[in-house]
Amino acid sequence: MSDGWVDVARTSDIPPGCAARVEIDDTPVAIFNVEGTFYALDDTCSHAEASLSEGDLDADRCVIECPLHGSSFDLRTGEPLSLPAVEPVRVHRVEVTDDGLLRVALADEVTAQ
Numbered sequence: 320m321s322d323g324w325v326d327v328a329r330t331s332d333i334p335p336g337c338a339a340r341v342e343i344d345d346t347p348v349a350i351f352n353v354e355g356t357f358y359a360l361d362d363t364c365s366h367a368e369a370s371l372s373e374g375d376l377d378a379d380r381c382v383i384e385c386p387l388h389g390s391s392f393d394l395r396t397g398e399p400l401s402l403p404a405v406e407p408v409r410v411h412r413v414e415v416t417d418d419g420l421l422r423v424a425l426a427d428e429v430t431a432q
């Protein structure tokens with residue numbers, strides 16, 4: 320039985336300051352590397368159809384700016400920090416294995432702590 324965790328990439332595939340888009344069970348997920356810490360959020364902006372992995376990553380503030388209308392989202396919480404987006408995006412769990420694999424569990428599907 321699946322525990323909800325899915326291998327999505329190697330850590331070396333996403334260097335610091337970069338992002339990648341993956342799909343897990345048909346859900347687009349954006350993965351960001353902020354100075355070695357990885358975050359996974361819904362890739363689709365909560366405002367309209369835009370891919371957050373194509374936005375501007377502000378590593379100092381741990382924020383992604385949507386490429387379409389410019390709303391900023393906190394990578395730690397998914398909360399929008401500026402208009403026009405008012406709804407958060409989901410934040411997914413990320414772990415790095417000892418051999419450098421990135422694993423993600425969708426927020427709705429975590430079954431194990």
Ligand code: FES
Nearest residue numbers: 364366367385388
């Ligand atoms: S689509 Fe992201 S702010 Fe409008």
